[in-house]
Amino acid sequence: MKSTSEGKADISYESVGKFEETRFEKIHNKIFKNASEASLIVAREIAQLIVSKQAENKDCILGLATGSSPIKVYEELVRMHKEDGLSFRNVITFNLDEYYPMKKENHHSYHHFMHEHLFNHIDIKPENINIPDGTILIDALKQYCIDYENKIINAGGLDFQLLGIGRTGHVGFNEPGSHINSGTRIITLDYITRVDASSDFNGIENVPKRAITMGVSTILKSKRIVLMAWGQNKADVIKRTVQGDISPEIPATFLQNHDNTTFVLDQSAASELTRFKTPWLVQDCNWTLELKCKAIVWLCLKTNRSILKLTDRDYNNNGMSDLLALEGSAYDLNINMFNVLQHTITGWPGGKPNTDDSNRPERANPAKKRIILFSPHPDDDVISMGGTFSKLIRQGHDIHVVYQTSGNIAVTDEEALKFAEVCNDFVENDATKIDFQSVIDFLNNKSENQMDSLEVRKLKGLIRRRESYAAVRYIGLNESNIHFLDMPFYETGLIKKNPIHADDIAIVKEIIEKIKPHQVFAAGDLADPHGTHEVCLNAIFAAMGALKPESFMKDCWLWLYRGAWHEWEIHEIDMAVPLSPEEVMLKRHAILYHQSQKDRVMFQGNDSREFWVRAEDRNKHTAKLYDDLGLAEYEAIEAFKRFDY
Template identity: 85%
Template sequence: MKITVEVSPDITYKSPGKFEETRFEKIHNEIFKNSAEASVIVAREIAQLIQAKQAKNKPCVLGLATGSSPIKVYEELVRMHKEEGLSFSNVVTFNLDEYYPMSKENNQSYFYFMHQHLFNHIDIDPENVNIPDGTVPFEDLNQYCIDYEMKIKNAGGLDFQLLGIGRTGHVGFNEPGSHINSGTRIITLDHITRVDASFDFNGIDFVPKRAVTMGVSTILRSKRIVLMAWGQNKAEIIKRTIQGEISSEIPATFLQNHSNTTFVLDQSAASELTRNKTPWLVGECLWTPELKSKAIVWLCQKTNQSILKLTDRDYNNNGMSDLLASGGSAYDLNINMFNVLQHTITGWPGGKPNTDDSNRPERANPAKKRVILFSPHPDDDVISMGGTFSKLIKQGHEVHVVYQTSGNIAVTDDEALKFAEVCNDFVGEDESKINFQAVIDFLKNKSEDQIDSVEVRKLKGLIRRRESYAAVRYIGLKDENTHFLDLPFYETGQVKKNPIGEEDIAIVADIIEKIKPHQVFAAGDLADPHGTHEVCLNAIFAALKRLKSKPYMRDCWLWLYRGAWHEWDLHEIDMAVPLSPDEVMLKRHAILYHQSQKDRVMFQGNDSREFWVRAEDRNKHTAKLYDELGLAEYEAIEAFKRFTY
């Protein structure tokens, strides 16, 4: 799919306008399979604009954003500079915002971010780089902001403004309540914004409470605006921005007033839009089996009825008359859907031996399977599928748990200091492989933005490793079936990780080659706020692709579970594993062995509940949804989706 807005030779922009299938929508948007594909398209539009301006011997004035959304755009622009000769000699940039107070040297500053991801790698004139200064004395800020506005105006205004969006609906740091006529100014950050930033700062206590930001009116004066959003956690605010009424409570809705704006989204960020979530309310649909399942589950929830109680009138009154016509009758549609959902339920996640498996989610043979459970962090295994994990062991399968990263950055300094002091008192530094006194001295004198030393990271990794051993021993797994990969991409000592590399993929491929599994379970939770789940999953995909020609891979099925952040929708579930009350309690206790993650979770996300509570509530909610649709009532259910690679 291509962005419909084109850059003409004289840099006049065509208005995106509306298009028929988005009659609910008030802002033009394009949806891509993933953020990488979309980012390349955005980078090409920026490059085309730069080159068109160069042909006219004119400067190209870009408004730039920070955060995770534009990173791949900047990577592509750097690639185009190095490999295709794209020059930035005529480019003038103005960044949207900066934390306040914030020094340029701080690795959490947007000055540091922009130079790390873009400016240090291209031929832009440093004099043409403008980023709000987080060190300006407070009493001088008002004049500084006026001067920043004038500098944009004197440069000819913004030719192109790149935006992300926060869960509060902020663009730049224009938080709820921002006025449409607001200019560059200092602003107090919303609590949700600070929570979302807390994993970058190793805790909310270290996130600045204020920032300097371009105003709404400054952004709206841009000739062209592209807003990017990736991931499930942006889906709800994207829907409210694109389909809702203009309101200062969601500042991004002011973009409805701009005639040349495009939202560039991945499928997850666009998932709540009406044309994606309930397309039968928009127009005629191609009724695939998955869409039928999605629609009927939605209809049950909307009418508050079980599947077998739906009537012809229910279908006709809710935009599904064409589905009803093609299905023959409500009864036929209902009974088929009931059977589909019923066939997802199994207490035998590894397959039930000596049984007809034609209507079961897993194969009966081989009766005893080799299973790999990949866990991105050293607790995702028990949080996401602790009950299924236990069943697989009890039912005699050869189960291996594989922890892909050390998880060391999720251990607080206080927790590490406690362990170091205990170890130092007990063994002394001469007998220890870690110099615990050096660790103690480092942690007691560590500055806010200082990266952990190698020894501190080693200790934090060992804390999580030993917690993992304790948790899986409780479930019943043998120590020799527990593996720690410590993938290199993760070991940076900070939240920002390295890109996935050949070494990471090779390590994952080696463990798969060694075990030759019949089943692989992996985290398919791409809503993980700091991206480790996505990188770990991509490493598994790359390894499976590399090994695909191996004979044993013909018998290997990949099952995806969701982590602590999100659950599969009912229509997406291919295997639902019921848990008894005793199994729910077993899972809870296994999670609680991860003591370093219990009381002070460093990467909490937008949910204040502890991980064991989230997991339990989610599993019970899934069981409740099955019950409300008219299926058997269970205490809890863990859900999985089969992925064909």
């Protein structure tokens, strides 16, 4: 792509589809497979703009964002500086926002974020860095904000503005109710915004209630705007922003008025757009089996009919006449899809011995399978598939649960202090290799932003480990089949984790080689607030990919579970495991053994329910959907998708 000095991009985010596919969309957008691929493209546009400005001997004025969305963009810009010689000597930056009050040295500050991820690694002049100051006295704030606006104007205006988007639809910290003519100002943060930030601050009570932000008007004056959004959590607000009416209740919709804006999205963030959610309403479709299933499930829910009761008129009146013509009649189509969904249901997740398995999700042989259940955190196993876990044990399979991280960061200081005080009363120090009095002293005197000591992290990890032992003992697994990997990427002592490393992959690869499984279950739910699930899953993908030539891997199937954050949609499910009321209760009690995660969930994301409640509600909701479609009625269902690695 090319960027001219006037800021108009000769966009190589090439058109995403024909007009009829995007006719509901009011903002140009480009969809990428993942955030990494998309971030490279955005970084290249910024780099080309910088270079073109250098050629004209002009400054390049960038508006920059914080949060998780732009991190990979900044990583690529740093790489281009170090490896390709990209200079930032002509760059002047203005950040969108900052919490208020907030000291610059606080690791939650956006001043700290920007220097950590970008400014400390490039040759930008310090005097060219502008970030709202969270320490300005309240009486001086109004004039400070006016001066910030004037500084942008005097620099020549923003050539390029990088944006993320919050679940409230905020850009910068322009929360619902912000006016299109608003300028830089102090604002009160929406409760949802504070909830979303709470995991970074170890609790919503620690999240500032106010912030300084550029205004909507300031942003709209930018010559070029790119907004990035990743993940399922952003899908709803992206749909409302791209397809909805302009409204101050969704401040990002004001971007519909800007003639040089592109939304850069991954597939999950774009998933609620009409052309992805219900493509049969906007275009002719290539009717794959999965798309047929998706469409017919949608049609059943829309018409409030079960599959076998759908009529020709239902199909014709809801944009699916071409599918009906292809299949011949609603009767044949309904029967075929009913059978497809019926065949996903099994009470034998490891395969039912001595049966015809041609229409079953798992193989009958070998009758007794070696199984690895990977759990990113020490409770994901029981939260997401506790019922299936217990069935596999009862049905005689050799199942090994493998906890990939210690989970120590999710134990509150208060919980750790309680355990330390108990241990200090009853246990000699040399027996446990933890100096509990030092732990007590540390926690009682811990300051804001202070990293946990090694002793504290060891204790918190031990708490999670012992809770895991108790939970799986309750389900019925022998302790010799429990493994703790303590993957190195996680052990930073901070909420922020390290990138995946070869050592992480090697540890996962070693346990797979040791067990030689016929089945691997892994967390396919990538919506956890800090990305631990994604890193753990990528390590499994890499390890299994490296092992693929091995003979034992030819008989190994990979099943992905969800449940803690989002559940698979019906059309995505390859195996649905029904749970009895007794199994639902068993699963609940197993989850409750993770006592440190009860009542006060540190990283609950945008769902305020405790994990046992969300898991139970989602399992029951899946069962109800199957019932509504006309299939058997169950108390609850755990769902899995097979992945071809």
